[in-house]
Amino acid sequence: MLKYEYIAKEIMNLIEDKDLRQGDKLPSLDELVSQFEVSKNTVIKALDELQSHGLIYQVRGSGIFVRGRRQKGYINMMEIQGFNSMLREFDLTSKVLELKEVIPSETVQAHLQIDADQPVYYLKRLRYIEGRIFCIEESYFDKNIVMYLNEQIAEESVFNYLTNNLKLQISFLDHYLRVGKLNQQNAAYLELQEGDPGIQVESIFYLANGVPFDYSKIIYHYEESQFFIQGNSYYNLMN
Amino acid sequence: MLKYEYIAKEIMNLIEDKDLRQGDKLPSLDELVSQFEVSKNTVIKALDELQSHGLIYQVRGSGIFVRGRRQKGYINMMEIQGFNSMLREFDLTSKVLELKEVIPSETVQAHLQIDADQPVYYLKRLRYIEGRIFCIEESYFDKNIVMYLNEQIAEESVFNYLTNNLKLQISFLDHYLRVGKLNQQNAAYLELQEGDPGIQVESIFYLANGVPFDYSKIIYHYEESQFFIQGNSYYNLMN
């Protein structure tokens, strides 16, 4: 593990252990430098990492402070961890409706940057939170990358399988969120009425080398889901 | 302007001017170093900045690549720019429904981290895109920070007023997104039916010193709004 990763992690642990809240002050840069016995830039690298993920903020001339912790029960759109760790205090289960190899539609081809002759896995699942229906998920996996998938894996955690077994390093992702009225079929799945609100999130997941390998479309139950997004300024870059 | 800011901006311009797309390669680190005549770390700082805002991605041993441009017409939840620059190709207008000084409710006190004896501005606006109703916005501004506000400013761009006139540097923000059914009053404003979907986004805006100064609650017209969110991994920090 790299030094700056270790330091970032230690600071995260410190916040967790001491139960620090929004605005609480962390040790100064100099203190961290001598505590970890590294150069200033290395500590700064760790801090920048934490800052860009919304855990802390640094105030010039004043100090380093804890940023409000993400509230429980929200889906954090900026994290790449699958729901299981995101909503880890909840009991999450899945039911596989369909798992098969298909020829990608044009939409899927475009999102996964592949041709029609490249087969993909199609997976459709219902997902439950504390036993209550939570969302309908349809995923397309590039079969060149996710070479094998079965029902049992899909029933458990695809995310864990990808990261732990296939050693795929998911590096970044894009989400597109829209809201509409549910059609009859989706309403039935979600145990709602036709015309009730439905939250549709399309997501594309990329590996570290920039290759997209998973395109998914989720329809959330509007009463069971809420989302959390953080932003950081880059006003200076815009002018 | 700092060197790394200048470099980041030049790279943004390069992408813009050459109309580079997802996966297109940028000049190598060494080339950038000699082009801008700065040290390697300074270029890296610029690149990290661009990366954390989702404009590029760096692949070790391979190169620096452009990340897909945010699609037009989406509200980018991670940027701090007000709608006017975010949806800049659209004609956006506002109608002020109410602007007054109020005693903050407990919710507002909590979000703005102030006491009941600190007055706040309350602003309620309807916002239009290309002449069509787009959202209902209610904002609360900490009057210690936003010391003056009038109808004319509110009719134009509060964001521009805050940044250009008051020289406030908005540094980070939190969004909470939920979906529900519209009540009769909000449906009327949005020219929809009671029970139609309504997208509610609560946002808290912070200054560079960590002080929250604006809490707003927006109800979007579900047919006129769609959202874009990007994420970057920090899997290594979680273990």
Next chain:
DNA sequence: CAGTGGTCTAGACCACTGC
């Protein structure tokens, strides 16, 4: 003005990719 964070450098050395 002391304390604290931010920028920048020059250079050593490491790690990964793709031919």
Next chain:
DNA sequence: CAGTGGTCTAGACCACTGT
């Protein structure tokens, strides 16, 4: 194995905050 990105250092100097 050449090219390219990533980590880390030690230190100089700058900029802002708060007392």
